[in-house]
Each structure stands twice: as structure tokens, then as C-alpha cells.
Amino acid sequence: MAFTNENLAVAQEILARYPKAKSAILPLAHLAQDQDGYLTQDAMREIAELVGVTPAEVLGTTSFYTMFKRDPVGRLVVSVCTNVTCLVLGGPEVLEHLERRYAGDTEVTIEEVECLAACGNAPAMQVNYEFHESLTPEGAADIVDAYKRGELTARGVSGGTAGGGA
Amino acid sequence: MSNATETRIITKRLRDRTEDSWTLAGFTASGGYDALRRALAMEPAAIGAEQVAAAGLRGRGGAGFPTGTKWSFLPEGNYPRYLVVNGDEGEPSTFKDRMLVERDPHQLLEGIAIASYAIGCNKAFIYLRGEFALGFERLEAARLEAMAAGFLGENILGSGFDLDVVIHRGAGAYICGEETALLSSLEGDRGQPRIRPPFPAVAGLYAKPTVVNNVETLSTLPHIVAMGGEEYAKLGVNRSTGTRIFSVSGHVNRPGNYEVELGMTFRDLIFSPELAGGMRDGRPVKFFIPGGASSQWLTGSDEHLDAPLDMDYVQQTFGVMLGSGAVMVYDDTTNPALVAWRLAKFFAHESCGKCTPCREGTGWIEKILYRISHGEGRPQDLDLLLDVGDNISPGLNAPFSQTTICPLGPSAVSAVVSLQQYFRDEVIAMCRATA
Numbered sequence: 001m002a003f004t005n006e007n008l009a010v011a012q013e014i015l016a017r018y019p020k021a022k023s024a025i026l027p028l029a030h031l032a033q034d035q036d037g038y039l040t041q042d043a044m045r046e047i048a049e050l051v052g053v054t055p056a057e058v059l060g061t062t063s064f065y066t067m068f069k070r071d072p073v074g075r076l077v078v079s080v081c082t083n084v085t086c087l088v089l090g091g092p093e094v095l096e097h098l099e100r101r102y103a104g105d106t107e108v109t110i111e112e113v114e115c116l117a118a119c120g121n122a123p124a125m126q127v128n129y130e131f132h133e134s135l136t137p138e139g140a141a142d143i144v145d146a147y148k149r150g151e152l153t154a155r156g157v158s159g160g161t162a163g164g165g166a
Numbered sequence: 167m168s169n170a171t172e173t174r175i176i177t178k179r180l181r182d183r184t185e186d187s188w189t190l191a192g193f194t195a196s197g198g199y200d201a202l203r204r205a206l207a208m209e210p211a212a213i214g215a216e217q218v219a220a221a222g223l224r225g226r227g228g229a230g231f232p233t234g235t236k237w238s239f240l241p242e243g244n245y246p247r248y249l250v251v252n253g254d255e256g257e258p259s260t261f262k263d264r265m266l267v268e269r270d271p272h273q274l275l276e277g278i279a280i281a282s283y284a285i286g287c288n289k290a291f292i293y294l295r296g297e298f299a300l301g302f303e304r305l306e307a308a309r310l311e312a313m314a315a316g317f318l319g320e321n322i323l324g325s326g327f328d329l330d331v332v333i334h335r336g337a338g339a340y341i342c343g344e345e346t347a348l349l350s351s352l353e354g355d356r357g358q359p360r361i362r363p364p365f366p367a368v369a370g371l372y373a374k375p376t377v378v379n380n381v382e383t384l385s386t387l388p389h390i391v392a393m394g395g396e397e398y399a400k401l402g403v404n405r406s407t408g409t410r411i412f413s414v415s416g417h418v419n420r421p422g423n424y425e426v427e428l429g430m431t432f433r434d435l436i437f438s439p440e441l442a443g444g445m446r447d448g449r450p451v452k453f454f455i456p457g458g459a460s461s462q463w464l465t466g467s468d469e470h471l472d473a474p475l476d477m478d479y480v481q482q483t484f485g486v487m488l489g490s491g492a493v494m495v496y497d498d499t500t501n502p503a504l505v506a507w508r509l510a511k512f513f514a515h516e517s518c519g520k521c522t523p524c525r526e527g528t529g530w531i532e533k534i535l536y537r538i539s540h541g542e543g544r545p546q547d548l549d550l551l552l553d554v555g556d557n558i559s560p561g562l563n564a565p566f567s568q569t570t571i572c573p574l575g576p577s578a579v580s581a582v583v584s585l586q587q588y589f590r591d592e593v594i595a596m597c598r599a600t601a
């Protein structure tokens with residue numbers, strides 16, 4: 001899907017910030033991902049046109065970064081830390097519990113991530129880049145369920161406004 | 167029992183005003199932007215050469231390089247110049263910059279404005295870790311507030327000085343914290359480090375002279391200008407002046423960020439009831455990792471616990487770093503090989519792949535440590551690890567030599583060297599038991 005008219009205006013604002021247009025690849029990819037739920041081929045083609053490089057270059061750049069999902073993911077991306085502080089304080093148990101519980105749930109994608117800079121309240125996770133800390137396995141699932149029921153409002157899949165926008 | 171306490175300078179506002187420390191109203195009600203006004207009345211060059219140099223300020227991002235000296239490397243007459251703020255905070259168990267950005271974003275913007283004025287820069291970029299969604303919102307809101315109030319933008323406070331600030335989100339890659347990788351990423355490329363020289367001061371962002379400074383370094387600047395550099399230098403010890411925020415985590419009673427005067431001992435930081443509050447369930451410290459995942463380790467021995475938080479002392483005496491200010495503390499229930507494996511997994515995942523010793527070596531270290539820590543080790547595995555490590559960092563010394571473009575590769579060897587140094591018998595016994 002290409003940018004909506006509203007997001008195209010945001011894209012132009014982003015482009016204007018940088019002395020060289022290519023710098024806008026990351027912010028534009030975030031915008032596209034918040035709009036579409038993942039980074040589509042069409043979006044990469046449009047970003048290429050906007051910044052004046054080839055689509056292959058956009059793919060070359062974006063494929064380096066773990067936040068960009070080039071295949072569809074759930075509406076909720078749950079990133080669980082298992083790095084060293086979370087490792088010794090129960091992070092792997094949180095991950096395992098969530099992976100089992102949401103296996104086959106297309107709305108939820110569980111991923112294992114590196115240190116989230118939340119080690120003071122380990123174990124920690126993010127749901128669409130919103131922090132949740134001091135977790136237990138069951139408590140973490142309660143949080144994910146609250147998002148599923150809409151009691152907690154999720155950010156976009158790239159951590160911005162769902163649907164894109166400023 | 168120790169009664170050491172914090173010395174709150176850069177964390178004072180966010181601790182005192184928990185309800186509004188990130189807003190312009192909360193900021194200006196507690197002295198915010200006064201230092202900028204004062205700086206704009208000074209000769210730009212004097213800020214670096216006099217205030218910052220006299221303060222003895224050293225970078226808080228990891229390397230501890232003197233900030234005034236870094237600024238002085240900018241070649242004369244070559245404009246535009248850029249200030250790039252390193253807010254990528256990804257060093258495992260470091261969580262101070264996230265707090266500074268989320269809870270005192272104006273303090274950072276004030277530091278950026280002062281630094282930009284001092285070095286003659288009209289466009290600054292903040293490279294913020296992509297996962298910090300709330301931090302981005304707070305910082306962007308603060309930027310807009312500061313623009314509207316005339317603290318950023320054109321003709322700041324009537325001084326004739328203009329500054330445009332762009333906040334740029336990363337997208338999940340630890341290596342982008344390395345300054346040259348950060349610049350590649352900011353230019354829209356894969357975040358891979360560049361060979362230095364040229365250093366960023368000479369050819370950085372868009373090949374222009376560029377200063378890269380850490381969030382905490384810049385958040386300290388307003389206080390140096392407010393106190394005066396010489397006054398600031400009275401805090402701390404030797405060439406480690408001032409305060410630093412230490413992120414203490416692991417098996418302590420009160421994990422968290424503590425801003426303390428440099429020179430305090432690790433023991434005070436870990437055991438003072440006002441600070442990390444001692445060990446959970448009163449268990450002993452088995453080992454701790456100062457300075458982030460890249461540092462070598464220290465143990466619960468008196469010699470190590472009583473060492474001062476002095477960047478040069480710990481480097482020269484024990485070959486460890488204060489690095490990013492992380493202090494990860496582990497009790498006697500911890501398997502050091504398991505911690506080493508998880509760190510190795512991190513480095514293997516985060517290697518950018520540009521240099522063979524790092525790309526291949528980190529993968530092998532991870533595989534060997536996996537089998538050691540998961541009951542499949544062989545008695546000769548530790549020596550095999552040292553051999554792989556030697557290909558990445560010949561001699562296995564600290565500070566390390568490197569066969570790689572950036573220090574990530576050698577950093578991955580630190581844990582291996584520490585296992586050898588402090589836990590060789592335990593690791594070999596672990597392997598024998600399974601062999």
C-alpha cells in the first residue's frame with residue numbers, strides 16, 4: 001500500500017528536515033510500518049522514489065534493522081527481553097509462557113529481543129514499543145490480553161501513532 | 167555499614183518533580199534555560215576551552231574521552247558543522263539515557279543548544295534508539311515547546327544564534343551506538359562502522375566536521391555552565407570529575423539509576439541502603455560487570471568491591487571500564503558461563519558483519535559458550551574460546567588490541583577473558599561433569 005494523502009504530507013515534512021534526502025529512509029520506513037502494519041514492498045518502492053534512490057537501496061538499508069518487519073506480523077508485537085539482567089530475573093520464563101499462550105494467535109507476534117534499557121525493573125517487555133516492566137509470566141499475559149480487548153491502546157507496529165500520521 | 171548517598175545534579179529535577187519534570191513549565195520553574203542564557207552571553211570558544219575543559223568533563227557514552235578536547239579537534243573554517251547526539255543506548259544493562267530523555271528532555275535540549283553555540287553549529291541531530299517510543303514523544307514535544315518559547319529555532323533569546331534540532335529514530339541495531347555506524351545510519355545507510363581516520367571531527371555527518379556526544383554528557387553541560395567549570399571539577403576524583411549516573415541491576419535489593427560522585431567505591435554503590443541497598447536475601451556477590459557488557463568483570467573480593475569509581479584507576483589496575491555506567495551484580499547462585507553465553511549471543515546478533523574476525527568469531531564464541539553453559543561442554547572448550555578470542559583481539563589484553571574496524575568484536579571477548587581469569591576451575595569442572 002502506498003502512503004495515504006495525510007501520511008504523504010507527513011513524509012514531505014520529514015524529507016524537509018534533512019540536508020540529504022537519503023537520511024529520511026528510516027523515519028519514512030517507520031511511518032509506512034505504522035500505517036500498514038509492516039514494511040511492504042510497495043512502501044519501499046515509494047520511499048525509494050521520495051528519497052531518490054533505488055528500491056534495492058531502501059531494502060538494503062531497512063533489512064539491516066530488526067524493527068522493520070518485511071513480512072506481515074500481528075497487530076501487537078510483543079518484544080520480550082532475555083538479555084543478562086532479565087535472564088537471571090525471569091525473562092526467559094516470560095518469553096516461554098507468552099510463546100506458548102499465543103501460539104497460533106494471528107493478532108499477536110512474540111519476539112525475543114536484546115536489552116531494552118529497563119533492567120532496573122527486570123524482566124521487561126514492550127508491546128508495540130510501550131514499556132511494561134517488573135513482569136511475571138501471568139502478569140505479562142494479562143497485559144497482552146488487555147491490549148487484545150482494547151483496554152490498553154496500542155501504538156503502531158513501529159511505535160508511532162497507529163495508522164501513521166504525525 | 168555504609169551510608170553513602172546520591173549527589174543529584176542532572177537527576178535532581180526528575181527526582182524532585184516527578185509530576186512535570188519533562189514539561190517546559192516544570193523545567194523553567196526549576197532553573198531551566200538559565201544556563202543557556204548565561205552561555206549565550208559568553209564567547210562561544212570560551213565555553214569549550216575554559217568551562218568544559220576546566221570541568222574536566224569526560225564523555226559518558228563509554229569511552230570517557232575529554233569533551234573539551236573533542237570539540238577542539240574541529241578544523242577551523244570548515245562549515246557547516248554538526249552536533250550529533252548519541253541517544254542510542256543499547257549497551258546491555260544501561261538504562262540512564264532513556265530516563266534522561268523521558269524525564270528531563272529540556273535539560274538535554276538546553277545542553278544541545280549550549281554545545282551547538284560553543285562549537286558553531288546550527289543544525290543538531292539527536293539519534294534516539296528506535297525502541298524509545300515514549301522518549302521520542304517527550305523529546306519531540308519538548309522541542310516544539312522550546313521552539314515556541316524561543317529557546318530553539320531562529321535568533322535564540324535575541325542572541326542572533328540559530329539552531330534547528332532534528333530528532334531521528336533508529337530502528338533496532340546496537341551497533342548504531344558506535345559513533346561512525348551511527349553516522350552511516352543517520353545518512354540512510356546500513357549502520358556499519360567506518361574506518362577511522364578520518365575521525366568525525368574532521369569528516370563526519372555528510373563528510374562535514376561533526377561532534378558526537380552522549381545524552382548524559384550533554385545533559386551535564388547546563389550545570390557546568392551554571393556552576394562554573396572549576397566548581398564542577400571539585401566534585402569527583404582525579405581525572406574522573408563530577409558525578410555520573412550508574413545503572414545498577416541484577417541481584418541487588420534496590421536496582422535502579424543512582425547519580426553519585428565519582429570516587430565512591432563499588433561497595434558503597436552496591437551496599438549503601440540509600441543506593442542499591444545490598445544483595446537480595448543477603449547472599450554474597452559472586453561477580454559483577456562494571457561498565458556494560460563490553461567490559462571485563464570483577465568479583466566479590468574486597469580488592470574489587472573497595473575499588474573507587476575512577477575511570478583510569480579501574481582501567482589501569484584491573485583492565486575493566488566504567489564504560490556506559492552499567493553495574494550488573496550477580497550472587498552466588500549465578501552460573502558465570504550462562505551469563506557469558508547470553509552476552510556472546512548478544513554480540514553475535516549485533517555484529518554488523520563487516521569484519522571477518524568479528525562476524526565469524528562472535529558466532530563461534532556463542533556456540534561454544536552455549537554448549538558449556540547447557541551441559542554439553544568439553545574440558546578443552548575454554549582454551550578453544552581463548553584461541554578464537556585471540557583472533558579478534560590479539561594478546562587478549564586490556565585495553566584491547568583489535569583486528570577489527572570497531573571495538574564491538576574485542577568487546578565480545580571480555581567475558582571469555584573474565585571466565586578464564588576468575589572462573590577457570592569452575593568452568594572446567596562443569597565441562598568435566600558432562601564429558
Ligand SMILES: Cc1cc2nc3c(=O)[nH]c(=O)nc-3n(C[C@H](O)[C@H](O)[C@H](O)COP(=O)(O)O)c2cc1C
Pocket residue numbers: 224225226227228229230231233252253254255256257340341342343344345346378379380381383384572573574
Ligand atoms: C559497539 C559500540 C556501541 C556504543 N554504543 C553507544 C551508545 O549506545 N551510546 C553512546 O552514547 N555511546 C555509545 N558508544 C560510544 C560512541 O562510539 C561514542 O564514543 C560516544 O557516543 C561519544 O560521546 P561522549 O564522548 O559524550 O561519550 C558505543 C561504542 C561502541 C564501540
Ligand code: SF4
Pocket residue numbers: 341358359516517518519520521522524525570571572573574575576
Ligand atoms: S568489529 Fe564487528 S561490529 Fe565492528 S565493524 Fe567489525 S564486524 Fe562490524
Ligand code: FES
Pocket residue numbers: 081082083084085086087091114115116117118119122123124258259260
Ligand atoms: S537486560 Fe532486559 S531490559 Fe536490560
